[in-house]
Amino acid sequence: MSFLLVLLALATASLGALGGLGGAVILVPLLVLTGTPAREAAPLGLLSVASRSMAAGPWQLAELTVHHRLGVTSETLAAAGASLRGRDEVHAVATEEGDGDLGEQRTSAAALPVFAGHGRINLAHAGPIIAGSLLGARLQARLDPTVLRRALAAVLVVVAAILFVQA
Amino acid sequence: MTARRVRYERIIWGLRLATRITLVAALAGTVIPGDTGRRASAAAVGLVIAAPLLRVSWLAYRWWRWGDRLFASVAASLLAVVGAGAAIALLTR
Numbered sequence: 680m681s682f683l684l685v686l687l688a689l690a691t692a693s694l695g696a697l698g699g700l701g702g703a704v705i706l707v708p709l710l711v712l713t714g715t716p717a718r719e720a721a722p723l724g725l726l727s728v729a730s731r732s733m734a735a736g737p738w739q740l741a742e743l744t745v746h747h748r749l750g751v752t753s754e755t756l757a758a759a760g761a762s763l764r765g766r767d768e769v770h771a772v773a774t775e776e777g778d779g780d781l782g783e784q785r786t787s788a789a790a791l792p793v794f795a796g797h798g799r800i801n802l803a804h805a806g807p808i809i810a811g812s813l814l815g816a817r818l819q820a821r822l823d824p825t826v827l828r829r830a831l832a833a834v835l836v837v838v839a840a841i842l843f844v845q846a
Numbered sequence: 847m848t849a850r851r852v853r854y855e856r857i858i859w860g861l862r863l864a865t866r867i868t869l870v871a872a873l874a875g876t877v878i879p880g881d882t883g884r885r886a887s888a889a890a891v892g893l894v895i896a897a898p899l900l901r902v903s904w905l906a907y908r909w910w911r912w913g914d915r916l917f918a919s920v921a922a923s924l925l926a927v928v929g930a931g932a933a934i935a936l937l938t939r
Contacts, residue, residue, distance in 0.1 A: 796935025806875025
């Protein structure tokens, strides 16, 4: 299972990063399909996104593509929303009304402490997901963007087809 | 190398170091079974959560030191929101 999680995180981090979606969009449905409860899959998806952001941070700073004042200002309101949404989602999953939502990349830093506070981060799965995402971020920087975009489109079509059939 | 790039050198170094330590901890959590592996995974999760918060703390400190009180306050507000969210989650666990 750990090896499968590393592979899933590696593939989704390297594909999702380039597509601008955040790997969680692909990772969370795949985790659910491979038997991970939705309650655990959402925090793992956020961990993947946060790990990839962590790996990309030094490059973005070196290339001077980060506007810190703009980022911190918009993040403050986004963090408030993410904290509230994290709490709402916990309630929705607990009452079996929801299936685990995804956080956006920018709100992962705010939502993860909420999930950690609720004890929703499965540590047995967290290690492989973080390792795969960090390695995926490195891999993504070395691959051909055109090939990655085509691969991402193919993966999204397959995920959509599987979810459609399962629904 | 531009002045702005030079200003970021220390945080770039810090983030690269944190990323490497996180990768090692996460890999250890993947391959080591039992409590040791679980602790390594917990360390990796802690680093992933702490890294952006430490970065914002560093920005808040720097802006405050340079006299940019407005954005220092905004950064402090961000940390307060995240802290409040985590505290409420712990209390309502």
